[in-house]
Amino acid sequence: MAKVLTSNKSCTVNPLKMSQPVGGALAFMGVKGCMPMLHGSQGCTSFGLVLFVRHFREAIPLQTTAMSEVATVLGGFENVQQAVLNIANRAKPEIIGICSTGVTETKGDDVDGFIKLIRAKHPELDHIALVYVSTPDFKGAFQDGWAAAVSQIVETLVERPCSGVRLSRKVNVLPGCHLTPGDIDELRDVIESFGLRAQFLPDLSGSLDGHIPEEFTPTTLGGISVAEIRAMGTALATITIGEQMRGAAITIEHKTGVPFKVFDRLTGLAPSDELMGYLSQIGGTPVPNKYRRQRSQLVDAMLDGHFHFGGKNVAIGAEPDLLWSIANFLTEMGCHVTAAVTSTASPMLEFVPADEVLIGDLEDLEQRASSADLLVTHSHGRQAAERLDIPFYRLGLPTFDRLGAGHLVSVGYRGTRNMIFEIGNLLMAAAHEPDPDTWPVVNESPQDELVQLSGGI
Amino acid sequence: MSNLSSTIQNVFNEPGCDKNQGKSEKERKKGCTKQLQPGAAAGGCAFDGAKIALQPITDVAHLVHGPIACEGNSWDNRGAKSSSSRLYRTGFTTDMNEHDIVFGGEKHLYKSIKEIIEKYNPPAVFVYQTCVPAMIGDDIEAVCKSASVKFGKPVIPINSPGFVGPKNLGNKLAGEAILEHVIGTEEPEYTTPYDINIIGEYNLSGELWQVKPLLDELGIRILACISGDARYHEVASSHRARAAMMVCSKAMINIARKMEERYEIPFFEGSFYGVSDMSESLREIARLLVGRGAPEELKVRTEAVIRREEARAWSRLASYRPRLEGKRVLLITGGVKSWSVVAALQEVGIDIVGTNTKKSTKEDKERIKELTGGDAHMFDDMTPREMYKMLKEARADIMLSGGRSQFIALKAKMPWLDINQERHHAYAGYEGMVDLVHEIDKALFNPIWEQVRRPAPWEIVVAEANRIAC
Numbered sequence: 001m002a003k004v005l006t007s008n009k010s011c012t013v014n015p016l017k018m019s020q021p022v023g024g025a026l027a028f029m030g031v032k033g034c035m036p037m038l039h040g041s042q043g044c045t046s047f048g049l050v051l052f053v054r055h056f057r058e059a060i061p062l063q064t065t066a067m068s069e070v071a072t073v074l075g076g077f078e079n080v081q082q083a084v085l086n087i088a089n090r091a092k093p094e095i096i097g098i099c100s101t102g103v104t105e106t107k108g109d110d111v112d113g114f115i116k117l118i119r120a121k122h123p124e125l126d127h128i129a130l131v132y133v134s135t136p137d138f139k140g141a142f143q144d145g146w147a148a149a150v151s152q153i154v155e156t157l158v159e160r161p162c163s164g165v166r167l168s169r170k171v172n173v174l175p176g177c178h179l180t181p182g183d184i185d186e187l188r189d190v191i192e193s194f195g196l197r198a199q200f201l202p203d204l205s206g207s208l209d210g211h212i213p214e215e216f217t218p219t220t221l222g223g224i225s226v227a228e229i230r231a232m233g234t235a236l237a238t239i240t241i242g243e244q245m246r247g248a249a250i251t252i253e254h255k256t257g258v259p260f261k262v263f264d265r266l267t268g269l270a271p272s273d274e275l276m277g278y279l280s281q282i283g284g285t286p287v288p289n290k291y292r293r294q295r296s297q298l299v300d301a302m303l304d305g306h307f308h309f310g311g312k313n314v315a316i317g318a319e320p321d322l323l324w325s326i327a328n329f330l331t332e333m334g335c336h337v338t339a340a341v342t343s344t345a346s347p348m349l350e351f352v353p354a355d356e357v358l359i360g361d362l363e364d365l366e367q368r369a370s371s372a373d374l375l376v377t378h379s380h381g382r383q384a385a386e387r388l389d390i391p392f393y394r395l396g397l398p399t400f401d402r403l404g405a406g407h408l409v410s411v412g413y414r415g416t417r418n419m420i421f422e423i424g425n426l427l428m429a430a431a432h433e434p435d436p437d438t439w440p441v442v443n444e445s446p447q448d449e450l451v452q453l454s455g456g457i
Numbered sequence: 458m459s460n461l462s463s464t465i466q467n468v469f470n471e472p473g474c475d476k477n478q479g480k481s482e483k484e485r486k487k488g489c490t491k492q493l494q495p496g497a498a499a500g501g502c503a504f505d506g507a508k509i510a511l512q513p514i515t516d517v518a519h520l521v522h523g524p525i526a527c528e529g530n531s532w533d534n535r536g537a538k539s540s541s542s543r544l545y546r547t548g549f550t551t552d553m554n555e556h557d558i559v560f561g562g563e564k565h566l567y568k569s570i571k572e573i574i575e576k577y578n579p580p581a582v583f584v585y586q587t588c589v590p591a592m593i594g595d596d597i598e599a600v601c602k603s604a605s606v607k608f609g610k611p612v613i614p615i616n617s618p619g620f621v622g623p624k625n626l627g628n629k630l631a632g633e634a635i636l637e638h639v640i641g642t643e644e645p646e647y648t649t650p651y652d653i654n655i656i657g658e659y660n661l662s663g664e665l666w667q668v669k670p671l672l673d674e675l676g677i678r679i680l681a682c683i684s685g686d687a688r689y690h691e692v693a694s695s696h697r698a699r700a701a702m703m704v705c706s707k708a709m710i711n712i713a714r715k716m717e718e719r720y721e722i723p724f725f726e727g728s729f730y731g732v733s734d735m736s737e738s739l740r741e742i743a744r745l746l747v748g749r750g751a752p753e754e755l756k757v758r759t760e761a762v763i764r765r766e767e768a769r770a771w772s773r774l775a776s777y778r779p780r781l782e783g784k785r786v787l788l789i790t791g792g793v794k795s796w797s798v799v800a801a802l803q804e805v806g807i808d809i810v811g812t813n814t815k816k817s818t819k820e821d822k823e824r825i826k827e828l829t830g831g832d833a834h835m836f837d838d839m840t841p842r843e844m845y846k847m848l849k850e851a852r853a854d855i856m857l858s859g860g861r862s863q864f865i866a867l868k869a870k871m872p873w874l875d876i877n878q879e880r881h882h883a884y885a886g887y888e889g890m891v892d893l894v895h896e897i898d899k900a901l902f903n904p905i906w907e908q909v910r911r912p913a914p915w916e917i918v919v920a921e922a923n924r925i926a927c
Contacts, residue, residue: 009572010571010572011520011550011568011570011572012529012549013547014547015525015528015550017529018529018530019525019526019530021526022526040588042500042501042619043502043504043505043527043619044619045498046500046505047505047527049499050531050861051530053864054534057864059864059865059868060861063496063497063498064498065495068621068622069618072592072620079495082495084496086496086497087497090496090497101526102523102524103620106589107592136524137526138557138558139554212868216841216842216865380548383543383546383547400534
């Protein structure tokens with residue numbers, strides 16, 4: 001059980017956290033033909049856009065209501081209306097996803113009310129879905145914005161199936177924001193090999209996986225369609241990955257009766273076993289040979305890799321569900337999580353395998369990482385890693401100084417195996433070569449040494 | 458707020474800008490930027506602009522007063538380089554929460570300033586105002602004033618909340634802030650007749666260092682660069698310079714002009730991009746310095762350096778000319794870079810088949826017209842779809858633009874080169890021009906283009922079947 005603390009500093013230094021609206025916007029980017037939009041000043045969108053461009057190395061559809069000072073004070077109805085009309089004309093989207101920001105929340109814009117008015121005045125927009133989610137910048141973090149957007153998409157769009165019929169081969173999958181497009185591709189392969197059809201919401205593997213489209217599109221390039229979302233109520237079950245998605249799964253169950261199963265993580269042997277067992281059970285098919293072989297390969301990788309992980313101290317900065325996943329995995333490989341910093345509250349934090357979990361920033365992480373052998377956080381940890389002079393494993397969003405952030409796979413047997421190799425190689429490369437002064441004579445009584453040893457465990 | 462709006466009105470009245478002076482008083486009040494279109498806008502806000510303009514000051518703590526979005530989503534993402542302190546790359550923010558929104562964020566801000574001074578002891582703290590605290594009425598000027606007194610250190614308010622306008626306005630508001638609170642507050646250890654300021658140069662990818670060795674050779678001292686690789690003390694004592702060069706078009710014209718007014722520092726507008734522009738800038742620097750009393754022989758030495766450097770640059774560029782002559786470039790960038798890069802590319806025989814002039818001033822457009830021989834190549838507001846089409850149809854060989862539009866080119870399987878602030882290469886001075894051309898050459902002649910454009914085997918089969926069917 002970890003003690004969950006909140007940093008009591010006034011000044012956040014080197015933020016780990018990013019804001020809710022950009023998390024919400026990313027969720028909308030996993031919906032096909034979508035134009036996500038932030039209701040705020042144009043800078044809110046511009047910063048979010050640059051953030052995603054640098055991480056995914058892809059064109060990012062993201063619009064703004066471009067609130068001026070005067071519009072902010074008077075209320076944003078005109079701007080929201082004009083933005084929706086402009087987007088409808090120029091980008092011809094199937095859906096517009098609107099996230100609020102700090103300014104418009106401080107003013108208290110009633111965007112749900114605005115949408116009702118726009119609907120009444122503009123029946124020509126009836127074919128475009130409008131989903132609004134409240135994501136104030138001054139509350140929560142990226143992960144909360146993602147979860148809130150998915151809940152709101154489900155709430156607004158999923159329909160109660162008229163016949164009550166369920167398709168016995170279709171499953172909904174709700175991935176948390178810590179899963180990459182590569183993870184989604186991997187999970188789709190896994191689920192399909194049990195004869196099931198997976199429908200991901202959001203599906204970044206269709207939109208931000210780095211494919212080359214035939215034509216130029218101003219909206220998202222792919223993802224789950226609005227029609228597919230509406231029909232999620234006909235699925236056999238909903239699988240959620242990450243605690244953050246529980247709320248959306250409950251909403252689906254509540255609206256349509258589709259039962260759900262939460263996988264709090266999918267990195268590691270036991271969680272992957274659990275997934276295989278579950279899929280085998282709902283699919284009524286045995287686990288395919290391919291995955292029996294992959295399991296065996298993972299076990300072998302654990303055997304080969306554990307030498308390098310065992311006893312290592314690790315400092316991790318990540319959003320709650322990602323922290324949960326990586327901290328457990330590294331602990332299961334023999335590491336000690338000596339520093340854990342996260343961005344926002346979550347019911348999982350107190351169960352993280354560490355003495356304490358701090359809701360704080362990268363300055364806090366750096367201070368707590370003085371004895372660490374490995375730093376794990378997003379690319380903003382680069383300055384800290386350099387100062388600490390320890391290996392740095394980039395994990396999470398944004399990863400702007402490495403290629404392939406969207407294709408990093410960490411789920412399932414194969415993803416776990418790859419991760420053992422990647423992190424194990426970093427640790428191997430950092431191993432210290434002994435020299436003649438490595439083992440100096442210590443003038444201490446054995447008693448002291450025993451105390452030190454027990455303190456170190 | 459009334460204070461801020463009068464500052465904004467003040468920067469909208471710019472005697473140094475001909476376009477501005479050509480307007481009626483009423484037109485002038487509206488400012489010089491087009492009204493933003495909701496749902497069709499792109500680009501940063503005034504806060505973004507202020508931060509871009511001042512963050513290159515390396516030893517200052519840059520504290521953003523606002524919710525996490527303003528700093529958390531964007532920190533440490535610019536390529537301004539430093540020769541000493543790295544404090545400017547540390548992200549400081551008050552990360553305002555709900556409690557602040559309800560009760561006001563002034564105390565939170567004050568305590569944050571205190572923590573920074575205790576932990577990092579910078580020569581100054583810059584406090585950036587953002588939309589939310591501006592809305593709830595946090596008086597950052599008052600907080601900064603009392604923190605300055607209490608901690609005996611300059612704490613400078615940068616009043617440029619995002620919603621007052623676009624990036625360019627933010628550049629100017631940042632300029633106003635340092636004119637008001639920083640410049641002229643300290644004295645240099647010594648002065649020379651060769652002291653200059655360079656205004657509007659941010660040392661992206663270390664570009665200033667492509668120019669500085671030449672100035673060093675001539676004995677010209679950069680008293681302050683505002684703001685690339687600058688230290689607080691340099692900016693604070695920059696009022697003792699003999700002359701100034703204003704780079705980057707009009708972004709910081711207010712600093713240059715007001716320093717001329719207040720401290721009688723003559724300035725000229727120049728560019729370090731392109732061989733001829735670089736030479737012209739060196740010449741102007743020497744001319745202004747001699748005008749202020751530097752020995753006449755500076756001009757002679759400057760000409761000698763120009764001759765040597767130009768000859769060296771031309772001979773290095775000449776080797777690229779046969780490979781690049783007639784290559785067509787689509788140039789998508791804002792303001793200054795349009796015309797200064799146009800000149801540079803033409804030096805090796807590259808054709809400019811199009812350039813967008815959305816952010817360019819009337820004067821910039823005139824220069825492009827002069828350089829390209831007609832305005833047929835200028836697009837005021839080219840949509841991404843049009844750019845894509847132009848590239849897909851191979852009406853251009855390469856696109857030069859900022860990072861966010863790179864995928865328009867790459868998805869059309871066309872070469873692209875980053876020429877905006879996130880770029881990783883330095884293109885200033887004689888060295889930089891050769892580097893730019895080298896980068897264009899590398900991009901154009903990379904062997905991947907032929908491979909990635911080759912159809913997949915199944916596409917060839919389909920095309921063959923279609924041919925037979927016809």
